[in-house]
Amino acid sequence: MWKLILFIPAFLSSQVLAASAERDWGIGAGIEARARQDVNPEYVESRALPQVFAQYRRYWPWAVTLEAGYERMDSSSGGFTINSESYILSAWARHEFARRLHLSPYVSAGLGMQFDRIHAKFRNASTDRTGRSGLMGMGVGVAHMFEKWVLMEAEARGLANEDRKDISFVAVLRLGVVL
Amino acid sequence: MQSIIYRRHGLQNIMRLISSTLLFLSLCGCAGSLTGECGDKFILLWNGEFREVQVTTLASPYELRGAAAEIYYNAPIRYEGYTGRVARPKLSRTGDGVCVPLDVNSSMALTVYAQFERIYEFDRRHGFHQNISWPRKVGIEINLSATPDIRFNNAHYFSLLDVIAVVPYTQSGLPLAVNGGVLAHEHAHAHFQSLVITPMNRLIRGRQPYVRPSLKPVIEDLENSNLDSPAGLNNFVIRSWNEGFADFYASVFQKTSDLFSDSFPHVDRDLSGRLRPFKSLPGHLGPTQMEGVNETTLRRRMRDSSYDEGTILARLLYHISIDHPKGAEGLLKHVLDRLKDIPNILADDYYTRVFAYEDIVPLVLDGFEITKFGCAALEQTVSAEMMARSFSQCGN
Numbered sequence: 001m002w003k004l005i006l007f008i009p010a011f012l013s014s015q016v017l018a019a020s021a022e023r024d025w026g027i028g029a030g031i032e033a034r035a036r037q038d039v040n041p042e043y044v045e046s047r048a049l050p051q052v053f054a055q056y057r058r059y060w061p062w063a064v065t066l067e068a069g070y071e072r073m074d075s076s077s078g079g080f081t082i083n084s085e086s087y088i089l090s091a092w093a094r095h096e097f098a099r100r101l102h103l104s105p106y107v108s109a110g111l112g113m114q115f116d117r118i119h120a121k122f123r124n125a126s127t128d129r130t131g132r133s134g135l136m137g138m139g140v141g142v143a144h145m146f147e148k149w150v151l152m153e154a155e156a157r158g159l160a161n162e163d164r165k166d167i168s169f170v171a172v173l174r175l176g177v178v179l
Numbered sequence: 180m181q182s183i184i185y186r187r188h189g190l191q192n193i194m195r196l197i198s199s200t201l202l203f204l205s206l207c208g209c210a211g212s213l214t215g216e217c218g219d220k221f222i223l224l225w226n227g228e229f230r231e232v233q234v235t236t237l238a239s240p241y242e243l244r245g246a247a248a249e250i251y252y253n254a255p256i257r258y259e260g261y262t263g264r265v266a267r268p269k270l271s272r273t274g275d276g277v278c279v280p281l282d283v284n285s286s287m288a289l290t291v292y293a294q295f296e297r298i299y300e301f302d303r304r305h306g307f308h309q310n311i312s313w314p315r316k317v318g319i320e321i322n323l324s325a326t327p328d329i330r331f332n333n334a335h336y337f338s339l340l341d342v343i344a345v346v347p348y349t350q351s352g353l354p355l356a357v358n359g360g361v362l363a364h365e366h367a368h369a370h371f372q373s374l375v376i377t378p379m380n381r382l383i384r385g386r387q388p389y390v391r392p393s394l395k396p397v398i399e400d401l402e403n404s405n406l407d408s409p410a411g412l413n414n415f416v417i418r419s420w421n422e423g424f425a426d427f428y429a430s431v432f433q434k435t436s437d438l439f440s441d442s443f444p445h446v447d448r449d450l451s452g453r454l455r456p457f458k459s460l461p462g463h464l465g466p467t468q469m470e471g472v473n474e475t476t477l478r479r480r481m482r483d484s485s486y487d488e489g490t491i492l493a494r495l496l497y498h499i500s501i502d503h504p505k506g507a508e509g510l511l512k513h514v515l516d517r518l519k520d521i522p523n524i525l526a527d528d529y530y531t532r533v534f535a536y537e538d539i540v541p542l543v544l545d546g547f548e549i550t551k552f553g554c555a556a557l558e559q560t561v562s563a564e565m566m567a568r569s570f571s572q573c574g575n
Contacts, residue, residue: 039253039269040266041264041267073281075282077287079351080283080357082282086271116279118279118281120222120224125227125228125229129273131274133271163269163270
């Protein structure tokens with residue numbers, strides 16, 4: 001039911017979008033520096049994560065960015081190890097305050113999911129599990145386009161993960177091309 | 180008019196962006212999980228295997244504070260105890276609502292809490308919980324400024340702070356933080372502290388300052404005690420009783436005789452191991468043995484000796500409980516009841532007589548029926564004089 005309710009307006013809107021003529025796509029890659037609470041919440045853990053993105057714009061000043069990120073954590077103590085991988089998919093809507101041929105500041109808001117694969121091992125015992133959690137965030141950034149096809153963006157975000165109960169602070173740098 | 184059109188277009192655009200975002204999420208098949216969170220079941224390394232473990236006394240799985248314990252990770256210790264906030268594990272939720280720690284530190288912190296929840300239930304079931312305060316405060320991966328044998332591969336109970344510290348584990352076996360036997364052993368020191376050391380220290384404090392340079396109660400101060408005095412030597416004897424009781428408590432709680440081999444394969448503290456007679460402290464540390472040995476070495480030998488003698492005490496209690504109708508839990512309950520009387524019995528002699536390691540045996544077994552198997556264990560450990568004096572029923 002949930003999915004049906006979500007799908008109908010999305011389908012209708014995609015029909016409207018299909019009728020439009022003026023649009024552009026951008027794709028590229030980025031690096032995300034994420035600072036979040038450690039297991040001891042007095043300390044901050046920082047990580048750098050790679051990401052790829054696709055961006056669609058039709059009605060300036062609005063745009064949508066889809067992002068896919070990846071994180072790997074390997075940890076151990078004695079003979080006990082846990083290797084976890086996370087795939088992070090998110091969709092971000094943004095409102096830009098100036099055309100991108102200029103330095104264009106924007107605000108963004110997004111939702112996403114983190115899909116985790118966890119492999120834990122101790123001696124002959126092991127377990128493989130998958131899990132997931134929701135993400136939501138808001139950010140501010142600045143975009144600039146060079147030569148009408150090279151896109152460069154920098155963004156700062158606050159990101160909440162429903163299974164962390166804290167806010168991660170994220171800095172994203174993206175480089176892409178406009179198609 | 181243009182303004183109205185612009186606004187209408189703007190609203191439509193916002194709706195399109197929102198619906199596209201929702202479409203993306205619905206295609207992921209995951210929108211339904213955005214309202215969920217971890218429950219009370221976790222996949223943890225539990226007694227050497229990965230199991231689903233339920234934890235019921237945490238208000239939130241994202242903050243390790245509950246009725247049983249407060250868990251601190253890599254936290255500083257001050258004179259008031261651990262400072263800072265309790266540990267917050269990183270978790271991932273599986274489709275059936277069970278949560279899995281994303282890294283070893285999170286897993287260890289959660290496992291320590293889960294173990295202390297079992298200890299809390301165990302103590303409550305037997306009425307032991309009234310001896311000490313709850314929730315217990317436990318730190319893992321605690322960095323101490325001390326010698327390597329204290330800083331690594333060890334766990335400590337700090338009596339003045341009433342906290343447990345598990346320090347980093349650098350060997351290849353089971354980390355101490357997920358070794359239930361080690362945690363129960365350290366927890367048992369809090370019982371011994373409450374029943375024996377604190378009351379005894381209160382009884383003798385009129386004759387010696389309570390706090391030495393090490394900021395420990397006199398009875399616990401192995402580093403500064405006077406080795407030429409009965410009191411100084413008695414501290415090592417009392418330490419051996421403390422260690423022996425802690426091993427026995429942990430073995431009853433864990434229902435195993437082998438508490439430490441998963442973490443320390445070369446340490447021989449299996450309680451089902453060979454019994455041998457208790458040593459006699461004054462003879463063991465006679466002047467001839469002290470000659471040519473510097474004081475630091477001597478203290479280390481005596482401390483090692485108190486662990487060895489503690490193992491003998493724990494093995495004796497374990498063997499006595501093996502075929503006893505009251506079982507190991509019955510004997511543990513009896514021992515805990517009897518420990519309360521030890522300060523009154525021994526405080527007067529603390530400064531004048533060196534206790535024997537075996538002195539505690541008749542005190543804790545007083546009133547407990549010994550089986551034939553138990554008598555055989557006693558005969559292998561205590562002196563003939565003590566057998567005749569305190570365990571005459573074994574001769575019949």
